[in-house]
Amino acid sequence: MDSYAKLLDGYTTFRSQYLSEENATWRSWAKVGQSPKVMIIACSDSRVNPVIITNAGLGEIFIVNNVANLVPPYKKDDKTYHGTSAAIEYAVTQLKVEHIIVMGHSGCGGIRALMSKDEPAPETEFSFIRPWMEIVSEAADFTAQEEDSMEIDELATVCEHRASLISLKNLVGFPWVHDALLKKEVQVHAWHFDIGSGILQAYNEDSKEFEELI
Numbered sequence: 001m002d003s004y005a006k007l008l009d010g011y012t013t014f015r016s017q018y019l020s021e022e023n024a025t026w027r028s029w030a031k032v033g034q035s036p037k038v039m040i041i042a043c044s045d046s047r048v049n050p051v052i053i054t055n056a057g058l059g060e061i062f063i064v065n066n067v068a069n070l071v072p073p074y075k076k077d078d079k080t081y082h083g084t085s086a087a088i089e090y091a092v093t094q095l096k097v098e099h100i101i102v103m104g105h106s107g108c109g110g111i112r113a114l115m116s117k118d119e120p121a122p123e124t125e126f127s128f129i130r131p132w133m134e135i136v137s138e139a140a141d142f143t144a145q146e147e148d149s150m151e152i153d154e155l156a157t158v159c160e161h162r163a164s165l166i167s168l169k170n171l172v173g174f175p176w177v178h179d180a181l182l183k184k185e186v187q188v189h190a191w192h193f194d195i196g197s198g199i200l201q202a203y204n205e206d207s208k209e210f211e212e213l214i
Contacts, residue, residue, distance in 0.1 A: 026058070036062040039091040039100045041084065041167070043069040047195050048105045062091050068110030069103055070135050071167035074174045085174070092176040092186065100171060103191040104164040111159050114140045135170070136163040157192075161210055164190040165203065 001009065017023070039062045040050040050061055064087045072084060091097045114133040117140065139162035142155060150158070168190045171177055180186040190203040192210050201210040 030059055034059055034062070034095070036060055036095060037098045038062065039064070039088070039095075039097045040103055041066075041069050041071060041088075041101070041171075042103045043067065043105055043108060043110070045105060045108065047107075048103070048193055050101075050103060053193060053200065062087075062095060062097060064088075067129060067132055068108055068114075068136070068163060069105075069167065070110075070132065070163070071102060071170040072135050073170045088171070088174055089176060092174075092180055097186060099187050099189065100177070101189045101191050102164050102167045102171065103193060104160045105193040106157065106160065106195050108156070108160055111139075111156055111163060114163070115156065115159055136166045139163040139166055161190075161192060161203075164192065168203075 018027075036059060038056075038060065041064045042048060042050050044065045044067055050056070050063055054061070064084055066084055070084070071088070072082070074085070075082075088100070091100065110129060110133055113129050114136065117130060117133070117137070139159045142158070146155065146158070168188060171188055172181060177186065177188070181188070190210075191213075192201045192203075193199075194201075200213050202213050203209070204211045
């Protein structure tokens, strides 16, 4: 089946379920607005869908997808574009979400691009990706010992973890997030999903490690 035709076929199935009687109540209140309690900043990677991973329903998660699930530093100006920042502002000030999660994952292409930043590349290659990944450039600053003792996949995992923590630090630098944290109205988290094993980890502030959630 053609990939586009498959989408339409899937929509047909979705629509029959969506319009079923059991969803009537949900449709009644959902059509006038949304009230998710969780925001997840996830990667654009097609293998990592927060709704599927958490078995969430429609309207339960406010999601931002971008390359490598990055949160840029807070910067207020009207001369550039701030899609992720705008979503964070809306989630905190309007939706009043209770949790914000930065969710990294294994095999991230953006992270691999960051790790190869010193390699020569054609001028047109990664013309937007590499500048975007500079947000977390420090995540790829490995020590000589790390480079000597780890395989490339292990280094990538370390880089993925570090990048999520840099994004988490940037996140709490947004004034609305900072104020909500002080008022205990929101909690922030860093997650990491391993595609191969299906294991979901969360960063533990006490142990300073990513630990399996269940």
